[in-house]
Amino acid sequence: AIDPQFHESREQVGEENGLAVWGPVDEPEELGIRGTHVAVDYDLCIADGACLEDCPVDVFEWVDTPGHPESERKAEPTHEAQCIDCMLCVDVCPVDAIDVDAG
Ligand code: SF4
Numbered sequence: 001a002i003d004p005q006f007h008e009s010r011e012q013v014g015e016e017n018g019l020a021v022w023g024p025v026d027e028p029e030e031l032g033i034r035g036t037h038v039a040v041d042y043d044l045c046i047a048d049g050a051c052l053e054d055c056p057v058d059v060f061e062w063v064d065t066p067g068h069p070e071s072e073r074k075a076e077p078t079h080e081a082q083c084i085d086c087m088l089c090v091d092v093c094p095v096d097a098i099d100v101d102a103g
């Protein structure tokens, strides 16, 4: 499962599409965690898609990640600022790849 303490245990190594990238990153096999309020561990995501289907405010968008061992696309929390903290995505992800910091 995603480490809910990732902002302390990992370092922010950059930004992509306006989202924080938390390392380590070694593309294409290791992609780190993306996002801060809504965070997705790309190294756990298997592209199940339940988060995209169930999020009531469409926070997530697919991004292509060719060459990643778990899946060739990931759910990016592109619109994390729209999140209403319903926690549905956290509940439905089969591999617990998502953390929402509801405070
Ligand atoms: Fe969407 Fe709810 Fe997850 Fe926020 S907590 S990203 S609103 S499903």
Ligand code: F3S
Binding pocket: 040, 044, 045, 046, 047, 048, 049, 050, 051, 052, 074, 075, 092, 093, 094, 095, 096, 097, 098
């Ligand atoms: Fe990935 Fe979990 Fe969503 S596997 S696509 S983060 S439901």
